[in-house]
Amino acid sequence: MSTSTSSTVERAFEAALYATTDGALDTGASLLAADPAADAELARRGEEFVANAWRRGWQPADVVRIVRRELDDVHLRLVTALIRAQAPHDRPRGPRWTAQLDALGGTGAAPEPPRPPRTDRFSHATAVLELYRLLLRLPTLESLDEAAGSAGTAGEAGPEEGDRRSEPRMLGRIRALLAKAEATGFPEEAEALTAKAQELMARHSVDEALLAVRAHAATAPGACRIGVEAPYEQTKAVLLDAIATANHCRAVWNEPLGFSTVVGFAADLEAVELLYTSLLVQAGTAMTKAEAAQKAGGRKRTKTFRQSFLAAYAHRVGARLAAAAEGRTSGLSDDLLPVLASRDVAVTERLDRLFPETTTTRLRGVSDAAGWEEGARAADDAQVEARRRLG
Incomplete structure (x- = not known):
């Protein structure tokens, strides 16, 4: 990652993520649209936003639900791709978490990061920044992480295993x-x-x-x-x-x-x-x-x-x-x-x-x-x- 690429993403974030005006969003999207070399870094930063959401108590289904409620289908596709891309780098979190990932589809292999369309980089960058703005502002939730044995099941060994x-x-x-x-x-x-x-x-x-x-x-x-x-x-x-x-x-x-x-x-x-x-x-x-x-x-x-x-x-x-x-x-x-x-x-x-x-x-x-x-x-x-x- 070049210094200029990192600078593009940082300047776009500074312009768009910490302000609420459409003009600020347009400024950040313009910076990203003009620098195709920043795409990979932009996707990597998106995975970081997802990982931060997990640390604040959110789970995959929670994030998908809030994105569906607050934004549009394009944002839903973006966040689904980010969650799938981040999953291979995450620690095991229990069967319920795994089921939520499976519900997203295609989690068997690490997917490619979301790619901007060739014809309209500005619209893609705008959608990405709108999504990141939402992820950045998610509040902290109660942690529901599954501790060892907390799944409420038994039978790791013994005659009940068949059950x-x-x-x-x-x-x-x-x-x-x-x-x-x-x-x-x-x-x-x-x-x-x-x-x-x-x-x-x-x-x-x-x-x-x-x-x-x-x-x-x-x-x-x-x-x-x-x-x-x-x-x-x-x-x-x-x-x-x-x-x-x-x-x-x-x-x-x-x-x-x-x-x-x-x-x-x-x-x-x-x-x-x-x-x-x-x-x-x-x-x-x-x-x-x-x-x-x-x-x-x-x-x-x-x-x-x-x-x-x-x-x-x-x-x-x-x-x-x-x-x-x-x-x-x-x-x-x-x-x-x-x-x-x-x-x-x-x-x-x-x-x-x-x-x-x-x-x-x-x-x-x-x-x-x-x-x-x-x-x-x-x-x-x-x-x-x-x-x-x-x-």
Whole structure:
């Protein structure tokens, strides 16, 4: 790298990254567009921005989510390429991190850094600087790095090893059942499919707890971030909180950044993610049908109807999940109850370390009685409490 190349990048950064005006951005982009030799250094500095984001607690899915929300598709392609380019130089960070990288695609080999288009270097440089400006200003988040044994799994050795190998097949069955429940047009079939999926989730959670005890494994709760997207993000956050609580997890919503952090053991985190995604799809489908019926009757207040619908849905689902969670413990064997209780304590302790101060998410803006009634009816139809008691 020549001194002039480094100087070009530094001058471009000084002009564009620490100011917010379009003129400053244009100045930095002009400097980069005029110096093709600076492209490699510009890409290298982008990888540094990505690595700094990891040090501030961000994860690949978090960065992709914030870029998608704040910028455009071109920036999303750029940041995806930077994350992939930086990954081979990073330390191992656990299976959840690896899964996020895999979701970006093409992580099997180190990719080429993003190349500027031949026809419009100025537009490319502008997009790069807009992305770097966002990465530079990311706030510090709570570190969710997976410590040794914190994945919530056991069975590194011993007779249970075969059970660990079967886990992906179990999760695949759950995903397939929920996908069918979302797609079917028959409520009875959706109810049966969702009930079966939830039964498998519950069985998997208990099996994981027992496996950890039998293997004398030093497991600890993990954590993940789940996007809570606009619109009506508050009601979605309440729904996610209810699902997490019913599945031995705890959730904390970060409203400005559009996600909730969920703390729990690995099998339970997986259940929360799957169920939240499925119930959002089911709620959206039910809301569309209810709204169409309301419009046919001459209603015009679409926004208030949707807000009230989703608020009622989240409230009713939360109440039914809480009742189901309480009822599930009555059929458990005496030796399992202390195990589950100790795991609940561990989850609470991990949550308190991550978030010493938390606030309760409350519903607001509920003003449409018809929307509330339809949302409550849709929540009833979801049959979310249909887990069998475990023994």
